[in-house]
Each structure stands twice: as structure tokens, then as C-alpha cells.
Amino acid sequence: MLPRDQLSDALKLEGRPSLVAFFTAGYPDRDTFLDVLKEVCSAADAVEIGVPFTDPMADGVTVQRSSQVALENGVSLGWIFDQLAGRDFELPAPVLLMSYLNPLYAFGFEDLAERALETGVSGFIVPDLPYEESGPLKQALDAKGLALVQLVTPATPKERLAKLCSVSEGFVYAVTRTGITGSSEGLPNDVSDYLAAVKSASSLPVCAGFGVREQEQVRRIAEHADGVIVGSALLEALEAGRSPREFLESLRP
Amino acid sequence: MLPRDQLSDALKLEGRPSLVAFFTAGYPDRDTFLDVLKEVCSAADAVEIGVPFTDPMADGVTVQRSSQVALENGVSLGWIFDQLAGRDFELPAPVLLMSYLNPLYAFGFEDLAERALETGVSGFIVPDLPYEESGPLKQALDAKGLALVQLVTPATPKERLAKLCSVSEGFVYAVTRTGITGSSEGLPNDVSDYLAAVKSASSLPVCAGFGVREQEQVRRIAEHADGVIVGSALLEALEAGRSPREFLESLRP
Amino acid sequence: MTNEDHEALFESLLNGSLPDDEGRFGPFGGRYVPETLMPAIDRLTAGVHRYLPDAQFQQELQSELKSWVGRPTALTHAPRLSDRWGAEVWFKREDLAHTGAHKINNTIGQALLAKALGAQRIVAETGAGQHGVASAAACARVGLPCTVYMGEIDVARQAPNVDRMHRLGAEVVPVTSGDRTLRSAIDEAIRDWVSDPKGNYYLLGSAIGPHPYPYLVRELQAVIGREARTQLLERTGLPDAAFACVGGGSNAIGLFHGFLADRSTALFGVEAGGRGVELGQNSATLASGRPGVLHGTHTMLLYDDDGQIQETHSVSAGLDYPGVGPEHALLQLVGRVEYVTASDDEALAALDECCSLEGILPALESAHALAGAKQWAAANRGKRILVGMSGRGDKDMPILADYPVNRSKGSVDAAA
């Protein structure tokens, strides 16, 4: 099975919402990266590893902070691949890389796909790469069966939503609100209608994220979507020294 | 004899240069004004009493300072007249008032001439009143026989020099250098030629001033002029607590 | 004087026979300077008569005005302020002229004249610093060294301009005598001038001082009113009223001269009302002064019963002067221009209103003209009003720091 299909399979669960966990590689410490990964992998249904970038323009303060610390810790895309290659455990859940485009661009798309496949990465989420600009990266990833996940948002017009859902791979990332990651404003009132619309446009699993912090939110999202994505809240748990597994499990309804 | 003629008589001496002394009324102290006047009068051949003004634009730092202190001491033109009127001694030398125009203008030219005559003032020197603008004041002073002294300078063209010398009254004030009062740069090299030219244009006594501080300068000026005018140096002597008489006598060759 | 006398005087002004050869505007004007300066004044007067009408000089001047100063300056319609005031408001934008105020019209003209007259060095005074900056710039442009006298109080309150003068190569001398503002700076500049009347050229910054300065400066600033009139006629029509702030009076005389003959245009000079009507609390020379002699001219002044010049106050350094140009004294006397006042507070409020409604930050001086116009507009609905925007307010930022913007006046609420 292609990595991208493994990914969608892992997220389409019967009876319970799937949980996608995001954390920034090498945050808070560089040395504990694999430990954290292992633990998160064991509690989540899929994991997004954040590649730090100097200009995370779609992210709120928590991800910005983690990104900056990771960079100061010497984390880079190459280092992440090396770590993944050198791990001594199986990954119980599929792993994606979440990265702004420039670090991927600098790495080179061919090399990127090659190395991702080698190290067990299933796909990519690139917040500053709308579908229209994704051609060259998508081509390289497709050649290796890797997913390029598309994002949709409440502002996405109907036709465009259909289009994005049809070209996404692995799953559809449904952003729950306009704005940046890490919001603490809760879910918008009309989130149900929105998720229902995404769901009906998509044959892939739909996972919803941006600002998910509580079990109650997970429950509401699960009424319409296949899974939830948790990022800033997980980083904050890590910062507070909480066990990531415990935190993630506390979210499951 | 008219006051202005008494003035010119007092300054045309045989055998020695005349000495015209300037000091600011009420400086350094208001209370000692008449004492200083009495002493200066006894050592000089004529006295210029400075009327303080807020904007002494033709004067150097010494006169500016004295003017400002006198104003702070409450000195005004009216006060000066009152002091002169109330004095209990004769004036052994003629007295002039040296004033910028605005205090005279504010007093009113008719009243000014009247009051000057009453209080024994022989004439006026007005540094910001060139001949062309002097009509109204001159008319009022003429009516009382009071002098309006004209100034000439090294920059004055020949024709104008002749004109100014012919309309001056009391004496001709020959400014020795371009610039403001109180200079310490000594006399210009060509002062002799200049004074000779003024002298030959004038039937009145010629007194030279601006920056005269030493006996040696007095000697040089006396070769061509009838007298010297000493101002800033006298003020500085007063500031230093020296006797004005002693200082003035030290200047006489 | 009778009404007919006034009318006759005004006619003489209109037909160019004033100032006369003695530099008189009727009872005002003249040349009250130390004898040492008389030859220099005569040379300058001859130079003015020789060069101002000279075709080549004018060509050079016009070329500098156009290509270096940036003339013609814009005429701006102010739609949102118009709505607010119930009027049709137009600005003549001297704030867009090089160095940020009308002062440059005068300094480049005089710098060219100084060069033609063979001067070796320029001496200038400054209050708000605008004339100092404009002098420094013009001197650099024509290649003459420049020394600027500035009262130490003004040095402090107009710091950005001091730095600009330095950068433009001028020497700035802080004046610590007298009232340590514009008036003392003029005293000091004159002292410097007197020290070498032949080599020095005194570049006076307003329509004040001995003849021929009030005439010379007026002629150099008249371009403001000339342009404004042409521009208004092209775009709308003659104004019902025109407003300019009056310190020494150069921007005002320059603006007014374009409209003197247009009797249908009421002219208003706005003086600094400062903190109130008491002597020392304002700089409202024409509104509350009396005739006297200062800095070489017979004009309206603020002085006490002993003839001592009064310290003045205005939040705006460029208006903080106890005298005024003699031509304004005449225009007041004959009734052609009405002189009113705007207080510090009124000027500050007008400044903020102009910022938030029109996106233009006026100089504090110019804000007085705005405030005067606003008062008048309130009593005269629906009129066409021209306001002389004599300069920009960048230089005033240090002072404005003491007067924070009232946020509720911002553009959001303002739209309501």
C-alpha cells in the first residue's frame, strides 16, 4: 500500500474520532525528539512533525515560540530525517511533516520525496502552498506515493472546496476558523454546517483543526468529521511538562 | 546757551582729548545710580546714561548683561528722569541719554524733550535710529535745543559721512569698527585715516568709540579725534568693584 | 485718518506705490537700523531693485522654484473636513514644498540674491527651525556657508530641525540671551551681520525687519497666493474667505497678495492666542499690540508701558514673536484684512482634526489658520474657504508628545 493510503486508512476509524497530533521537532529539547515522537505516536492516530521555520506566518504564538526554540536548538529538515532514519522503534502511527515551503524548496523536491520515503514519512502539509502552486512538489511526492494534504477553510467557496477535497491526499485538513493556529476562542457556532459541507465534498477522511484544546470540542467536531488535529495545546502540555500521551488521551471522548 | 551747544563746548578741549563715559542706568545696583553718575560726571567730560532695553541689537555681551540686570532692577526711562530730577548735586559734565528707539517712542517724543530739558539732559544717542528715520524725534528735540547725536562708521560712504556730520548735534559719534559694542580686538589699523576723514567732514567735536579699553588706544585716537567714548570697559570696571573715577583717569594719556 | 485716507492708502498698496522709497507702508515700515548697516541696507535695496525684475535672475529663480522647491505646490480639496465644518475647504499646500514649509520660497530667492550681490557668508535667524532648515538648504544649493541663530528654548522644542540644519552643513548657534526664542535670535543675527555688513548677507526669514526685507520677502512669497488663485479659478472659483497664520507674517502676506484686489474674498490673519489675552500669554500682536519700533521696522508690537518688548507665548515656535510685518499693520489699519486669534488648544484640536480627517499633519503654525477658519465656518455656513497650509508638522512631534491624541477623535469615530 502506498504511504498516502496507509495514512487515510489510519484516520478512518469506526466508532471513534481519530486524533492527529502536531508537535514541533526538537521542542522543547532536541535530545528528547524521538522519545516524544514515540510517545505521541503511541497515543495518536497520526502525527504531524513540525519543521521549524523562521517565518511561520500562519501560526500563533505557541507554534512561533516552539519554532524559534527548535531553530536555536539546531533543528533542521535534514536533522529530522537523520533522526527518523536512526530510530530504533517502529512507528505505530503514520507520520507527516508539516513545513512551510522554503525549507522543502531548499532541500530540493526530488531529494525530499526520496528521503521521506526512506525514513518512513507518509506525507506533507505545507501551510503556505495553495493547490495552485503545488505542482512541482506534488509531482515529486506522487512519484513516491506520498501524500500532499490540502487544507480547506470556512472561507473556501463551494466550488473550490470540491476541487481541494478531490485533489487532497491522505486526508482533508479542515481549518475550523479563519485566523492562525493556537486560538483559544473555541469553535465557531456554525462549525457543524461547515464540517458537514466538507465531509460531503470529500471521499477522504476529514480532520479538523485550529484551536482544538478540549474533549468537548473533540466531541462536537466528531459529530461531522472523522478526526481532530491538536497542535498548540499539545505544545503547551509539553511546555508544562505534562505527559503527551496522557494529555492526548484526555481529549478522547 | 542751548544744551546741545553746551555739549559740544564741553567736548572740544584744548590740549587733551575729551572723555565720554557710558554706563547703564541702575547697573549694577539701582540704589547707587546717582552716586555712580556723580562720580562718573566728575571724571568725564560728558556722560551717556544708558536706558536699558530688552533688545539691544547693536550691543555686545557687556552692555546686554547690564541692560538685562537694570531691567530686572526695575529701571525705566521714567525712573531715570525721576532720579535726575531728584538729585541734590550739580552735574559737572553734560549728560546724554543713550537709548534704543522704542522706549523713547513709548514715552512720546514731546514729553521726552520736555522732561529731558527739565532734568538737565543735553541730548540723545539712539543706536537704531539712522538719520533718515529721525525726523519726528529730531523735531521734538530741536524745539528744546537738545542734541540728537549722529553716528558714523568706517562703512559710511563719503557723501553720507558729510551729510551725517553736517546734521549731527553736540558731537559726531565716530564708531571705530564695524560690529557691536564691547569688542576686545583693539583698533583697526586704518583707524587714523578713518578718523581724519570724519574730522575733516565735521565742524563739531568728533568722539570715537566702540572697544576702547586702554590708555594707548586713547592716545592713538586723540591724534585725530577730539575725544573718546568708553562704555563696556567702564561697565566691566564697575562690575569688578573698581572706582569709576580711578578707571576713567587711568585712561587719560 | 479718515475712511478715504484708508482707501487711498490701500489703493497705493494695490497699485504698487507702497512701500515707498523709504520703505514705508503708510505709517509703518522704514529702516530703523544701526548706522553701520545703512550702506548694506542701501546695497541690498539697490540689489532688490536690480535683480528682482531682471529676466535672467527671474529665470534662475523660477527654475529653482519649479525644479528644486517643487512648485507649484498642490491645491487640495478637503472633503471630509468640509463635511464636518459645513463648508467647502481648500488647502494651499506649502507643506509639500522642499524642506516642508513656505520658508523655502524666500530662502532660495534671497540666497540667489546674496550670490548675485557677492556675499561671502549667510547669516540667518530661526524660530521654529523651518527658516533655518530652509536657509541651510538654499545655502548648500547655491554654495554659500550658513550660520543660523536660534533661541535655546526653540533649540529644545524643535530639535529635529536643529539636526537637519547640521546635516545640511549649517552652523547652528543657540542664543542664550534675551527671551531665548525667535526675537533674541534676530537680535543676535543682526549683531553678527553688523560685524561684517559687506561680506555677510542677512537672510531674514519673515516679512519683518528693515526695508527692503518686508517688500523682498513679500515678493518672494507672493507666489503662494498667485498660484492658489489660479488653481482655485481652474477648479472651483474665488474663495469667500482665505485664512493664513501670522507670525512675522510672510506666508500670510504671500497668500493675501493673490487676493487683495478680490474684494469679494474676505482675508483673515490668524495670530497665536496662546493661553489667553494677558500680555505675555500670547503672540497676538495685531489683535492686542500697539505701534512701536523693533528689529528695524515701525509696526505693531507687544510691549509694556516703558517700551520694553514683551515675552510672548505660543505652543507654536514659529508664531512666538512680539512683532509683525509692517504691511500687515497697514492692512489692518485700512481694514482689508481682519486679524483674529486661535488659542493653543484650538490649534491643537484643529491639527488633530486635520490629521484624522484628511491625512495631513499640519505644522502647529498652520493649525492656527485651520482653527481660525473653523471658527469662521461655524458662523458662516456653506462658504468656500482657502486655508494656507504653511508647513508640515513633522518638526512639531517633540512638542506634540506633550499633547497625546485624543483617540476618540480618531478617524473611526470621526466618520460617525
Next chain:
Amino acid sequence: MTNEDHEALFESLLNGSLPDDEGRFGPFGGRYVPETLMPAIDRLTAGVHRYLPDAQFQQELQSELKSWVGRPTALTHAPRLSDRWGAEVWFKREDLAHTGAHKINNTIGQALLAKALGAQRIVAETGAGQHGVASAAACARVGLPCTVYMGEIDVARQAPNVDRMHRLGAEVVPVTSGDRTLRSAIDEAIRDWVSDPKGNYYLLGSAIGPHPYPYLVRELQAVIGREARTQLLERTGLPDAAFACVGGGSNAIGLFHGFLADRSTALFGVEAGGRGVELGQNSATLASGRPGVLHGTHTMLLYDDDGQIQETHSVSAGLDYPGVGPEHALLQLVGRVEYVTASDDEALAALDECCSLEGILPALESAHALAGAKQWAAANRGKRILVGMSGRGDKDMPILADYPVNRSKGSVDAAA
């Protein structure tokens, strides 16, 4: 790519087929934005195509440019600098435009567009503060509230502009993340924009960012080159070379566009050489960068081997940016424009030379264009040179305080 490919690309640019529908200038450009912004970008693109060619919109824009901004700005001959350099030097005077730089051409255009598109609020970033001031002014003029993001380092080094923004009613938000200069301010402005892409209008200040900004900003700034060309033809003839400083590249693209088809005019973009050629010591993106993606566009960038954007340095805040407009990347690729650098020291020296010889205080950004022109003039005697004077230096006084004028360079000695 072959030379023919380059020539074909350049022809497409000349005949208006670039940027294409995807916002590509050949290999550069595009729209690399979060999905949340795509509908806003589409609406903006439609708005640009609807309003920019619209007669009524253009009439309104031209009227604001003429009467509020003060266009056309002057073309100034610089005779003393010409003598010194052995060249015929001309300045295009954007420093005379309202608020003191070319930035206003863009902000008033975009503010009118935002209004036409029904935006409720304007968000902008700023580096030197000029774009912030110009945004604040334009927003006040059209009556929209304005929030400006500014790196806290820039807030400190361009303090006068911060005060001006406040006064003009804008909210200024100091950015403490990232490199705390222009780049982080853009990140932050985008974050704000994303929060309400429909109500917010992002008023980007240079020819950078996602399509349609590089096109929109270029169209709004092209007035610079258009005017300069007409003015030069009226007064002398086409220049042999034209110089403009390049930060994001808006004033440069605006100037260059007037002359792209004039092959006899060599075009030079001058980047900030800062303290030296090492990564981090300059902001010379085109001179030493490589292709990459930042702030929504594929262009030349300064980044390390991991793809991380580099901190940059320039004494001039407005050039202190690691990217550049995609159209410049194309113009470099096809060889129509040559991109050179001027160091901090060269720019400072050029600034002082311009002050003391021409009485014009340029912005530190513009001083880079001067320095580039000076270098070229030294190797090419007797040529006609146009320099884009993108802004005035008043805003730079706090920085210049660290670099006292070398008195011996003043106008006196300079004349020798």
C-alpha cells in the same frame, strides 16, 4: 535558459503579458499563501482588474495624486553634484511627495481600492515607517481605520515616524517576534489579515508578496518613471543610466518601468551592501541571494542551507529585508537591470554629499541609489544620470545622530 528565452520573457513583460494569470513573472512570483487567504487574494485580483482600468477609479486616483499627494513631483538638476561627479545628474523627487516618500503613491491607490472593495479596516506593515505613515495618511484621507505592524527595532530607529503614525490616527503594533524588523512585521500583518480576510484589507508596502501585489504596487508606482521620462525629454533627453534603491523594490520598479523599453538607458538597482558581503551583514538579495519562497512569492531571497530566512543588516531600515519583488528577479535574470550594492558607509557619504552640495537631505534608502550612481559615474565620465530620490531623510535623523557630519565635507570646503 538561453538568451532567446530571456529575450522572449522580457518581451512578454514589455507587452504586458507578464505577470500571467497565476501572477508569474517568468519563473518568479505566484501566490504562496495560506488557504484561508486564497478567496481574499482572488477577490483582490478581481478588484485590481476591475478598478485599475476603470475610468472613474482612475479619475479619483489621479485627482488624489495631483491634489493631495502633490504630483507630478519635481525633476531636479543637481549642478554641483554633477560637477563633482563629472556627470549630468538629475533627481526624481519623490521626497517631495506628501508624507515624504514614494510610498504614498501606493497607499492612496490601495486605500481607494480597499474602499471600493468594501473593506472595513486596513492592516499594514512597515520597516522605515514611511509606508506606515503613508498608510496612516491615506486611511485617514479615505476614512478607514488603520493598524500598522512594525518591528520593535524599527520602532526604535525610526521613532519620528511612529509618532507621525499615531498622530494620523493609526494604531502602531510593535512586533517582538522573529527578527523584529520589516520581515517579522510582514509575518505579523499577514497573521492579522488571516484573522478576517474579508473585513481586513492588507495594504502591502512594496512590490513583494503574493500576486496581485507585485503587479498592483508596480502599476501604482509606475507614475514615477512615467513622469521622470516625460520631464527628462522636456528638459534634456533620455538618461544614459538610471539608479534606484531596492528594498522590496517598489520605487525601483516604478522608476524602471518608465524606461524598460529604452534600451539605451542602462538600469541599475542598488541594494544595501551593509557592512560586507557575509550572510547577515547586508540585505543584498539579488546580488547574493538565491531563489526561494517567502511572504507569498517565489523570488530571490537570503536564506541558509536549511532554507531558513537570514537576518539582514542595513543602516537603512527600508532596505533591511531578505527578499525582493519577483519582477526584479526576472529583470535580473533577463539582464535588463543590473543589481549592484552600496555599503552603509558609501550611502552615508553620499547622503552628506547631497546635503552639502544640493541642499537636499535624502532618505538613507535613497542615499544608496546616490552611492550607486556615484560609483558608476566615476567609471563612466560625462553621462546623463537619473537618480530616484525615493524619500527624504528627516525620518533618519535619530540614526544619523550616530554618524556625525564630517565638517570638512561641508559646503565651504566642498566648493573647493
